[in-house]
Amino acid sequence: KLSVRLKTVAKYVPNGARIADIGSDHAYLPCYLAKHQKIESAIAGEVVEGPYQSAVRNVKAEGLTEMIEVRMGDGLEVIHPGEVDCITIAGMGGTLIANILEDGKEKLSTVNRLILQPNISAISIRKWLLENGWELINEEIVEEDGKIYEILVAEKGDPKRPYDNTIDIQLLMGPFLLKKQDEVFKKKWLLELKNWQRINKQLEQAAQKPETIPKRRELEYKIKLVKEGLHLEE
Numbered sequence: 001k002l003s004v005r006l007k008t009v010a011k012y013v014p015n016g017a018r019i020a021d022i023g024s025d026h027a028y029l030p031c032y033l034a035k036h037q038k039i040e041s042a043i044a045g046e047v048v049e050g051p052y053q054s055a056v057r058n059v060k061a062e063g064l065t066e067m068i069e070v071r072m073g074d075g076l077e078v079i080h081p082g083e084v085d086c087i088t089i090a091g092m093g094g095t096l097i098a099n100i101l102e103d104g105k106e107k108l109s110t111v112n113r114l115i116l117q118p119n120i121s122a123i124s125i126r127k128w129l130l131e132n133g134w135e136l137i138n139e140e141i142v143e144e145d146g147k148i149y150e151i152l153v154a155e156k157g158d159p160k161r162p163y164d165n166t167i168d169i170q171l172l173m174g175p176f177l178l179k180k181q182d183e184v185f186k187k188k189w190l191l192e193l194k195n196w197q198r199i200n201k202q203l204e205q206a207a208q209k210p211e212t213i214p215k216r217r218e219l220e221y222k223i224k225l226v227k228e229g230l231h232l233e234e
């Protein structure tokens with residue numbers, strides 16, 4: 001059974017796509033897409049031996065070696081130019097995902113959709129997309145086994161389109177997620193808010209330490225952004 005998290009990623013893969021799933025681990029996502037006839041082909045990329053072997057094993061066991069090729073390598077280096085039109089990267093930190101995209105930029109010329117699922121720091125991805133000509137076209141937020149995940153979908157286009165004069169809030173919390181205001185979204189940010197307020201109070205009590213001031217400024221700014229994003233009174 002594929003997780004709700006990866007099913008949500010799968011939902012945004014265009015029919016007939018040639019995908020690369022980077023950091024594929026067991027290759028669950030490409031196997032699911034191939035079995036459901038959603039894709040033409042897939043490359044499952046892995047940089048670590050164990051997960052790579054596990055991907056190879058699963059693809060064989062599912063009888064999908066004709067459609068899915070498992071390749072060992074770092075980030076987008078496993079893709080040959082022009083080979084894929086859609087890239088999925090799921091289950092890693094947002095900073096790592098943004099670095100993988102940045103390092104493999106030249107492989108993106110034939111790619112027209114990115115589906116990215118950061119475990120933390122979605123802001124790093126939104127910033128990278130904005131600076132690199134990718135337009136965020138949708139976002140989802142899902143909860144599974146007590147964890148909350150964001151899924152970001154981007155296409156080549158006008159990277160500024162989803163943003164307005166509240167861009168600092170939108171980069172942090174997601175322009176589409178802010179509009180939808182799902183229960184899971186509210187839950188995530190109320191938890192973050194509580195956490196930041198707690199840390200801020202601790203720093204306040206450790207007072208008069210000048211080195212805590214920039215950290216407190218930053219926390220207070222993020223607290224302000226999240227309160228605005230959730231439409232909470234001051």
Ligand code: SAM
Pocket residue numbers: 006022023024025026045046047048051073074075076089090091092100
């Ligand atoms: N994508 C799967 C999912 O969402 O369930 C697996 C997520 S797993 C937590 C992250 C995987 O990414 C690990 O198997 C790790 O080896 C791989 N990984 C990390 N950095 C990578 C990189 N630069 N290139 C390729 N794979 C990478």
